Structure formats: structure tokens, C-alpha cells
Amino acid sequence: MITLRPPLPRRQPFPVANTMAIEQNEIEKIAELARIRIAPDQIGQVTARITEILGMVDQLQAVDTTDVEPMANPLDAIQRLRADEVTEENRREAFQAIAPAVENGLYLVPRVVE
Amino acid sequence: MYDKSVAQLVAGLRDKQFSSVELSRCFLERIARLDSTYNSFISVDETAVLAAAGAADKRIAAGNAATLTGIPIAHKDIFCTDGMRTSCGSRMLDNFVPPYDATLIAHFNREGAVVLGKTNMDEFAMGSSNENSFYGAVSNPWDTSLVPGGSSGGSAAAVAAMLAPAATGTDTGGSIRQPAAFCGITGIKPTYGRVSRLGMVAFASSLDQAGPMAHSAEDCALLLNCMAGHDPLDSTSSELPAEDYCAGLGGSLQGLRIGLPREYFGDGLDTATARCIQDSLKELEAQGATLVEVSLPHSHLTIPTYYIIAPAEASTNLSRFDGVRYGHRCANPVDLHDLYTRTREEGFGAEVKRRILVGTYALSAGYYDAYYKKAQQVRRLIKQDFVDCFSQVDVIAGPTTPGPAFALGAKSDDPLAMYLEDIYTLAANLAGLPGMSVPAGLVGGRPVGLQLIGNYFDEARLLNVGHRFQQATDWHQRRPATAPGGTQ
Numbered sequence: 001m002i003t004l005r006p007p008l009p010r011r012q013p014f015p016v017a018n019t020m021a022i023e024q025n026e027i028e029k030i031a032e033l034a035r036i037r038i039a040p041d042q043i044g045q046v047t048a049r050i051t052e053i054l055g056m057v058d059q060l061q062a063v064d065t066t067d068v069e070p071m072a073n074p075l076d077a078i079q080r081l082r083a084d085e086v087t088e089e090n091r092r093e094a095f096q097a098i099a100p101a102v103e104n105g106l107y108l109v110p111r112v113v114e
Numbered sequence: 115m116y117d118k119s120v121a122q123l124v125a126g127l128r129d130k131q132f133s134s135v136e137l138s139r140c141f142l143e144r145i146a147r148l149d150s151t152y153n154s155f156i157s158v159d160e161t162a163v164l165a166a167a168g169a170a171d172k173r174i175a176a177g178n179a180a181t182l183t184g185i186p187i188a189h190k191d192i193f194c195t196d197g198m199r200t201s202c203g204s205r206m207l208d209n210f211v212p213p214y215d216a217t218l219i220a221h222f223n224r225e226g227a228v229v230l231g232k233t234n235m236d237e238f239a240m241g242s243s244n245e246n247s248f249y250g251a252v253s254n255p256w257d258t259s260l261v262p263g264g265s266s267g268g269s270a271a272a273v274a275a276m277l278a279p280a281a282t283g284t285d286t287g288g289s290i291r292q293p294a295a296f297c298g299i300t301g302i303k304p305t306y307g308r309v310s311r312l313g314m315v316a317f318a319s320s321l322d323q324a325g326p327m328a329h330s331a332e333d334c335a336l337l338l339n340c341m342a343g344h345d346p347l348d349s350t351s352s353e354l355p356a357e358d359y360c361a362g363l364g365g366s367l368q369g370l371r372i373g374l375p376r377e378y379f380g381d382g383l384d385t386a387t388a389r390c391i392q393d394s395l396k397e398l399e400a401q402g403a404t405l406v407e408v409s410l411p412h413s414h415l416t417i418p419t420y421y422i423i424a425p426a427e428a429s430t431n432l433s434r435f436d437g438v439r440y441g442h443r444c445a446n447p448v449d450l451h452d453l454y455t456r457t458r459e460e461g462f463g464a465e466v467k468r469r470i471l472v473g474t475y476a477l478s479a480g481y482y483d484a485y486y487k488k489a490q491q492v493r494r495l496i497k498q499d500f501v502d503c504f505s506q507v508d509v510i511a512g513p514t515t516p517g518p519a520f521a522l523g524a525k526s527d528d529p530l531a532m533y534l535e536d537i538y539t540l541a542a543n544l545a546g547l548p549g550m551s552v553p554a555g556l557v558g559g560r561p562v563g564l565q566l567i568g569n570y571f572d573e574a575r576l577l578n579v580g581h582r583f584q585q586a587t588d589w590h591q592r593r594p595a596t597a598p599g600g601t602q
Binding site for chain 2: 046061073100
């Protein structure tokens with residue numbers, strides 16, 4: 001039998017996913033969250049594909065999962081901890097040798113603070 | 115030498131019939147001559163291969179060789195190799211030379227095996243046809259107009275075309291088993307946590323698992339012996355001691371209960387493929403196994419569940435590719451935001467971007483419960499189906515795929531059709547169970563695979579069932595007629 005647990009209090013109203021009507025501007029918002037630029041001439045096709053996929057996964061909404069505990073790990077394992085000891089040597093030079101841009105041991109990015 | 119099994123090559127090296135340098139040269143020569151047809155390798159470093167082979171020969175001469183010392187093995191280009199480019203099939207990592215070895219690679223190096231090269235794959239292991247690679251599609255050695263399967267398509271094609279005696283792969287939703295089936299070889303995805311994930315570029319961390327791909331179950335057992343075991347550096351690696359997977363090979367199948375899920379033999383399964391599977395099951399029955407009909411009632415939910423969980427985990431894992439510390443960086447970024455968004459636009463291919471977007475959506479505020487949590491709940495129902503089945507049977511059997519390999523280009527523009535290819539393999543990843551594919555026949559000259567799913571950490575039993583099957587059949591010994599040296 002399934003391991004049952006008291007249902008968790010919901011932190012927010014359970015949204016009814018109306019994905020068939022996903023709008024282009026919603027995809028633009030998601031792309032922004034994911035930090036992926038989508039060229040303007042491709043946004044329509046990307047929206048169509050994502051809509052298809054979300055339509056397919058919507059089958060899950062019909063399944064009764066009352067009192068079913070979410071499964072994050074197939075073995076229901078919990079995060080193992082180790083002693084708080086230094087076990088690794090510092091390899092900064094090796095790691096920075098493969099970076100796109102470094103200077104004086106720092107990773108370089110475009111100016112953030114004016 | 116190139117047509118021998120790993121077990122035969124181990125014996126040949128031990129008996130000094132040939133050296134590791136001779137053996138390695140043989141495969142290097144075949145790769146150089148033939149791989150322009152298959153495109154199964156992304157990187158081959160001949161100098162490093164011969165140096166490793168030379169060191170192996172010295173170790174053999176000194177009398178302290180391990181089992182796989184001197185055996186050339188191809189590795190999926192998802193495993194970090196210290197000093198050798200690890201691209202993961204992506205433009206994002208085209209320039210990435212890792213400063214460390216994956217634990218799996220370190221195990222093979224310690225054993226004295228030779229890294230023959232890094233094999234082609236779907237970008238970040240996302241795909242079922244190997245058409246999503248930055249380095250181009252891989253061809254199926256049985257018919258070069260067909261896909262080899264994916265995402266470990268390069269590993270499967272390299273072994274099938276006898277460019278490598280064995281290879282490693284990874285399987286997040288079928289990426290070892292499906293290409294093994296399409297290319298007529300044997301592959302096993304072990305239980306989640308059996309093989310270390312350290313240094314294996316992460317796709318979906320609760321599903322990813324590495325495993326061997328070779329001609330036979332016996333060869334897979336030889337490789338798995340070197341791969342399996344606890345890794346303190348991977349917090350999800352199992353602490354259960356690894357077994358000697360060769361020790362039980364040959365044991366009788368008398369009394370073995372094999373469950374046949376009725377959901378795996380219904381609509382959508384190609385008739386000729388179904389016949390091959392039925393014939394294979396008869397062979398196992400003839401050896402004393404009992405066939406029992408079972409049910410996995412949530413099977414129809416594996417694809418939607420997988421296509422929330424895998425993209426959600428992928429969107430999290432792939433957020434590390436930001437153009438700052440390693441990998442691709444766009445030219446002349448105007449600001450940090452431009453650096454991130456353009457680097458990721460240029461570095462990722464279409465399917466990877468799609469999955470990141472779907473995953474980001476499923477995890478975003480307001481949708482988390484409806485998608486991600488819901489999928490995790492259904493995932494438990496899917497696992498429970500298997501737990502119930504394994505109270506009645508020892509092994510579950512069925513087809514690996516709905517049919518044999520399809521044509522290159524046939525599904526590359528239709529993600530949903532491509533996702534259906536993994537309908538029989540996804541469940542083992544969602545449940546974390548070991549799954550294996552063994553060659554089970556030819557349909558119009560195209561190989562098909564018998565899938566065996568075992569209980570948790572029951573890899574030894576799966577390998578033995580595969581081995582017994584292969585002692586009575588010769589499907590695993592067939593080689594594609596088009597591959598030079600092949601005899602169908």
C-alpha cells in the first residue's frame with residue numbers, strides 16, 4: 001500500500017492550469033526567468049511547441065492523488081551529511097584556467113555597478 | 115580482434131595472444147576508417163590511447179593486471195575526463211576541458227582500462243534519436259538511413275559497428291536501453307544510486323544513472339563490476355556494497371517468475387516486434403521460467419509524469435551554464451543580463467531550450483503544486499505499481515521500444531512523437547529500478563530488444579537472465595552486414 005501522510009497545508013490556492021491557452025507573453029516571461037533569449041521570429045513556434053507539451057502533461061490533472069506523498073527520490077533516501085571537515089585541496093588555478101575571462105584570480109563579467 | 119567479446123579480449127590479453135597496444139590500434143584504425151559513416155565519436159585522442167595501452171601492457175607484463183587492464187572502452191561524452199574535452203553533445207561545452215575525472219572514469223583508469231574515445235550523444239542527454247547533437251546525428255550501423263536511438267546513440271553505434279568492444283552510457287528515461295535495442299546490443303541501467311553520478315553532467319538528478327553497453331550480458335557484467343559501488347562524493351550514491359556481477363552468471367532459471375505487464379503488450383506495439391518478444395519469452399519459459407500476467411495500471415501516466423519531472427530538474431541543473439566560469443560565452447556582452455541570455459540562446463539547442471522552458475514553467479510560482487508536486491505524487495503511484503508486481507514476480511519483461519529503429523528525420527520535428535519512443539523505458543527511471551535490453555530478434559533487418567526490469571539492486575539476476583537467454587540464442591552475436599567485418 002501507499003505510504004500515507006496527513007496532507008500538507010496548501011500554501012497557495014491550487015491553480016487550475018489552463019495551459020491550452022498559454023499566451024506568447026507567458027512564454028516570454030518564462031524565457032526571462034530561465035535567462036534564455038528567444039529571437040522574435042522564433043517565439044511563435046516555441047510557444048506552439050511548449051503548448052503541445054503542456055497539453056500532454058495536463059493528463060495528470062485528472063489523477064486522484066489525495067494523501068499521496070510526493071516522491072523526490074526513487075529510494076526515498078534523505079540527504080546524507082558528512083563531517084564538516086576540509087577534504088579537498090584548493091584548485092583555483094585549474095578551475096580558472098577554463099574560464100572565459102579571469103583577472104587576478106577573479107572571474108570577469110560586464111560591469112554590474114556603475 | 116574487433117569482433118570479439120570483452121570476455122574473449124580479457125582472455126586474449128591475459129594469454130598474451132595480443133597486446134593492449136595492438137588491440138587499441140585495431141580499434142583506432144577502424145574508427146579512423148569507418149566512423150565518417152556513423153559519426154559515433156566526438157573525440158578520439160590517439161596519443162593518449164596508445165600511452166594508456168602501453169602502460170596497460172607493462173602492468174600485464176608485471177603480472178599485476180586487473181580484469182579490464184588493457185581493454186579499450188568508449189565513454190559517452192557526458193563523463194568528465196581530466197584534460198580531455200567533455201562536450202555533452204552541446205555547443206555550450208564545446209570548449210570544456212574538465213580539470214577532473216568522473217568517478218566512473220577514475221574507476222576504469224584505476225583498473226587500467228583504456229579510454230578509447232568520447233562518444234556522440236543527444237545534447238545534454240535529451241533525445242531518443244541522437245539527432246539533437248551539436249556534432250551532428252549518428253547513423254545506425256544496421257542501416258545508415260535509420261537513427262541509432264538516443265541519447266547514448268554514439269555508444270550504441272560504436273559497439274554495433276565494432277569500433278569499440280564496449281562503451282558506457284547514461285539512462286534518464288531509456289537512453290541506454292533504447293539505443294541498445296535499436297543497434298542490436300546489450301545495455302543495462304542499474305538501480306538509481308548504484309553507479310556514482312560524480313562528474314557525469316547532470317540532466318535530471320533523481321533519474322540519471324550510468325551503465326554499460328556491450329554485445330552481451332556477460333560483457334555488461336564485466337564492466338558493471340568496475341563501475342558499481344558507493345561514492346562518498348555523490349550523496350545520492352547507494353551505500354549498499356556492490357556485488358560481483360559475474361559470479362551468478364549461468365545459474366538456472368528454473369522457478370523464475372517473469373511478470374508480463376499487460377500494458378506493455380497493447381496498442382502501439384508493432385506486431386512483428388511483439389512476435390520477437392513472445393518468441394524470446396518462450397525461450398525463457400523453456401528454460402524453466404514461469405510467465406505471469408501482471409498489471410502496471412499507471413503506465414499511461416509515465417510520459418506526462420516524466421515530462422514534468424525531467425524538465426524541472428533539468429531547468430535547475432542547467433542554470434549553472436551562465437558563461438561565467440566555463441563553457442561557451444557570447445561575444446561582446448553589453449551587460450550581465452545580455453551575457454546570460456545570449457550565452458544560453460547560442461549555447462543550447464532547440465530541444466534543450468524547450469525542456470528548460472517547460473521545467474521553469476512547472477516550477478514557477480503558482481504552478482508548482484499543479485505540475486511538479488502533482489508529478490511527484492503520480493511518480494509514487496507508478497513506483498507502487500512495481501512494488502506490488504515484485505511481490506508476485508522476480509523479473510518483469512516486455513519490449514524495450516514500441517518498434518525497431520525509425521528513419522533519420524522522421525520524428526525530429528515532432529517532440530511529442532519522439533517522447534512516445536520511451537513509453538516502455540521511462541517507468542524504470544521514475545521508480546529507480548534496474549532495467550536492461552537484450553537483442554531479441556530482427557524486424558526487416560532491424561534489431562529489437564527484450565526489456566527486463568528487476569527489483570531494486572537486483573542487477574545480478576537481470577544479467578543472469580540475459581546471459582542464459584544469450585546462451586540459447588544468437589541475436590547478440592549478429593553484426594550489421596553493412597559494417598565492414600560484419601556478418602548478419
